[in-house]
Amino acid sequence: MTDHDNRYDRQKLAFGQEGHDKVAATRVAIVGLGGTGCHVAQQLAYLGVKDIVLIDDDVVEETNLNRLVGATMQDALERRPKVEVIGRHVRAINEHVQLTMLKRNLMTTEALELLIAGPDVVFGCVDNDAARFVLNHLAAAYGKPLIDVASEIIVDRDGKLKEFGGRVIVALPGTFCLLCAGEIDLEAAKQALESPEERAYREKHGYGLGPQARSPSVVSMNGVVSSLAVGEFIALVTGLRPPERMLTYHGMRGVVTKSSDTKRPECRICNDLVGKRDAADIMRFVDRSKRSPG
Numbered sequence: 001m002t003d004h005d006n007r008y009d010r011q012k013l014a015f016g017q018e019g020h021d022k023v024a025a026t027r028v029a030i031v032g033l034g035g036t037g038c039h040v041a042q043q044l045a046y047l048g049v050k051d052i053v054l055i056d057d058d059v060v061e062e063t064n065l066n067r068l069v070g071a072t073m074q075d076a077l078e079r080r081p082k083v084e085v086i087g088r089h090v091r092a093i094n095e096h097v098q099l100t101m102l103k104r105n106l107m108t109t110e111a112l113e114l115l116i117a118g119p120d121v122v123f124g125c126v127d128n129d130a131a132r133f134v135l136n137h138l139a140a141a142y143g144k145p146l147i148d149v150a151s152e153i154i155v156d157r158d159g160k161l162k163e164f165g166g167r168v169i170v171a172l173p174g175t176f177c178l179l180c181a182g183e184i185d186l187e188a189a190k191q192a193l194e195s196p197e198e199r200a201y202r203e204k205h206g207y208g209l210g211p212q213a214r215s216p217s218v219v220s221m222n223g224v225v226s227s228l229a230v231g232e233f234i235a236l237v238t239g240l241r242p243p244e245r246m247l248t249y250h251g252m253r254g255v256v257t258k259s260s261d262t263k264r265p266e267c268r269i270c271n272d273l274v275g276k277r278d279a280a281d282i283m284r285f286v287d288r289s290k291r292s293p294g
């Protein structure tokens, strides 16, 4: 398929034909189509990425409409799947996209197999550390760069906004990962991945983190963090510069900082799991959790 129009002229002035071709030819998956995943999908469509996989098991609700790019009130009224709504938006931007839409939780055979087989790069736009934990394993085992996006708004007990922003981590197999970055709460991940029996035991014995509260979310803040992530994707695939391992947007200070963290010498993901492929047994994560990745 050729780009039979001039839509990428301005972009080629930035990256060159070769850079543009590399972006276009990179197969990308986005896991989680909430506040950040929708921005990433939109930008990949504009960039001309030709092969995009969308994975999310959630449907659009009215409370999403302050931030879900491309979603309408009708989508919320009909509770349309986010994969369909974001997929429709992607196609409206670029009809040449080869689109694969899977309305499934990350922790299903279909989703994991799709991620293992298809994409060159995976965007993690999920809202929980269990999904991050699984993506971190999968990316290392199958040698795929993982770009993990998280945004957060912290409000104190009196409802006063204390901090807003987010961060992007570029996990490159064998060199840096989400565990090296210290960005996975292992206790939260463990609890989300436990079996129903384990969960019943834990709850009966009265320890746990409690249910997740409804968290604040604003389109502009998600947009900043998502744009940083897509910027690192471009750096990675065009070779413009090495991607930053971790960028953090501190909204209250109005700055973006980069982390000087490096691979942890004892990291078992970066040291032991890289390139193990099927021997890493990613499928053991199937059906352990029903939580939405979006």
Ligand SMILES: [Zn+2]
Residues within 6 Å of the ligand: 175, 176, 177, 178, 179, 180, 263, 264, 267, 268, 269, 270, 271
């Ligand atoms: Zn690591």
